[in-house]
Amino acid sequence: MWLRSVPRLRAPFLSASAPRLALGDRRVLEEPRQRIYLSRSLSSGDVKWLRPIDRESLLFHLVHNRGSRMGIFLMTLNSVNPLKTEDIERALFHLQRKNLAMRVDIRIRDDVWWFCEQDGYNVDFKMLSEGASSVEECRRMCERGFPDGATWKFRMIPRGKEAPCVMPEVKGDFPYQYDVLMTSHHALGDGLSVSLIVKRMVELLNDVILGRHVDDEVTSRFSSREECYEIESRITKMLEEDPQRHDYVRETMPDASPLLLRAFPRPSGNRVTTGYLTRIVDHEATQNFQRQCKAHGVTINGAFTAVINIAMARLVQKSGISQRSYRIASNHRVSVNRYLKQTPRDVMDGYPLYLSHISNITSDRVTSHFWEYAKEVNRELREGLTSELPFEQKMARLMAQPNLVEEWARNPPPVVHDYGITNIAHFPMPERRKDDQVMVTDVNSVAMVHKYIHMLLFLVLTVRGRCSYSLSYATDYFTDDTAILLADEVMSVYREVSEMKEA
Structure with a gap:
């Protein structure tokens, strides 16, 4: 029977018995041949035990330790003088001291995974040599997940005074340049939460270099998710009592093979990796696009979708598949905060919540009537968000297949969405001060998507007036050439609609 109840979860005791794999790399990640088993148990004297791990966090943990679902911010930092390793370490010490989530670890206690608070401060930070490769370091950061205690990783790579800068106008005052790579356990924070941590890190680094006093104010807390599970219980009960609504929710979720796979069959070979590429839209095109969105009453996220x-x-048409309409299914990362009333705003959380959206594009809209179509997409997304549809879809999936966390981690369900999208919007930059010693000049984001729920994931953000999007893709679904075709086609459409005359 499809409809099955899901018990209310507060802090479920979940076993740590599932095997965990460490993955290697092709462009970013590739599956190795060796299986690594991890087993660790600490006494209560080593750490402060917080609570048993919940369902969502266990799935992230198991998938992370297979090298997938990790997200990395790649940031460019320019400085007035060469940075000292001890200053960076001091800034990270304050960052961890002021943010409880950065002190949280996931460890085994009596054969059960638990959240615990580290005894002392321990950030996984390394200053690498100037010739180090950011791509290779991304691989190393992701290939083992988080098996050894630290749930945050920072790396810095100096690039020297001669390195090109995306903001050449500041190069004279901030001549020294560094690549900053940061990743965190997804159970502790989503992309927006982590972007705020990155912002605070830069602020604290400025304070440390200038010798400013750093206060004891706590800037974020660690979520208990009680309110999330209360919503889950309410939604589950509603779907059980309203079969008509339950059927409607099921119809809003895709269950077929993605359209793109008809035009571009999966590549042969056994490599299971994540590849990625980035496209940056110039300041003028970004402003034009935002202006068009405002004029047509469409959010940037709706228009970008x-x-x-x-x-x-268009890409499917160009491949030779011509039909009256095209069905495209997207999966949108949703911040759970929009549904929480009791949880404080300063709580960090990585609770996974998505909105599935199915769009049927008629042939005429492929070549014209874009903003009319964008309004339709925007309206459908807005209605889905305001009606709690993301929670309804999540619970409908769990009601169909409950208690499959470890199975999903080992053998993810078939991909049914053409793509996923995470939109951070405007990346939170530190407020500029005249005596700043460091400043952020560029930011990109990458996600490991292989062996998870997506075959393509767009990560969209705006940095200093420029729109940037990266495309992470599973190479057992797409070749590099197909990914490049798609990224270029998205860029082409973006520029085209940005320059349309307003109606």
Whole structure:
């Protein structure tokens, strides 16, 4: 029977018996041949035990330790003088001291995974040599997940005074340049939460270099998710009592093979990796796009979704598949904070919540009527968000297949979405002060998507007036050439609709 109840979860005791794999790399990650088993148990004297791990966090933990689902911020930092390793370590010490989530670890206690608070401060930070490769370091950061205690990783790579800068106008005052790579356990924070941590790290680094006093104010807390599970219980009960609504929710979720795979069959070979590429839209095109969104009453996220959908439909057309309409299914990362009333705003959380959206694009809209289509997509997304549809979809999936966390981690369900999208919008930059010693000049984001729920994931953000999006793709689904075709087509549509005359 499809409809099955899901018990209310507060802090479920979940076993640590599932095997964990460490993955290697092709461009970013590749599956190795060796299986690594981890087993660790600490006494209560080593750490402060917080609570048993919950369902969502266990899934992240198992998948992370297979090298997948990790997200990395790649930031460019420019400084007035060469940075001292001890200053960076001091800034990270304050960052961890002021943010409880950065002191949380996931460890085994009596054969059960628990959240615990580290005894002391221990950030996994390394200053690498100037010739180090950011791509290779991304691989090393992701290939083992978080098996050894630290749930945050920072790396810095000096690039020297001669390195090109995306903001050449500041190079004279901030001549020294560094690549900063940061990743965290997804159970502790989503992309937005972690972007705020990155912002605070830069602020603290400025304070440390200038010798400013750093106060004891706590700037973020660690979520208990009680309110999330209360919503889950309410939604589950509602779906059980309202079969008609339950059927409607099921119809909003895709259950077929993605459209792109018809035009671009999966590559042969056994490599299971994540590849990625990035596209940056210049300041003028970004402003034009935002202006068009405002004029048509469409959010940037809704319009960008429409851009991707049109680009995919065009790409399928160009491949020789001509039909009256094209069905494209997208999966949108949703911040759970929009549904929480009791949880304080300063709580960090990585609770996974998505909105599935199915769009049927008629042939005429592939070549024209873009903003009319964008309004339709925007309206559908807004209605889904305001009606709690993301929670309903999540619980409908769990009601169909409860208690499969470890199985999903080992053998993820078939991919049914054409792509996923995470939109951070405007990356939170530190407020500029005249005596700043460091400043952020560029930011990109990458996610490990292989062996998880997506075959393509767009990560969209705006940095200092420029839109940037990266495309992470599973190489057992797409070749590098296909990924490049898609990224270029998205860029082409973005520029085209940005320059349209307003109606």
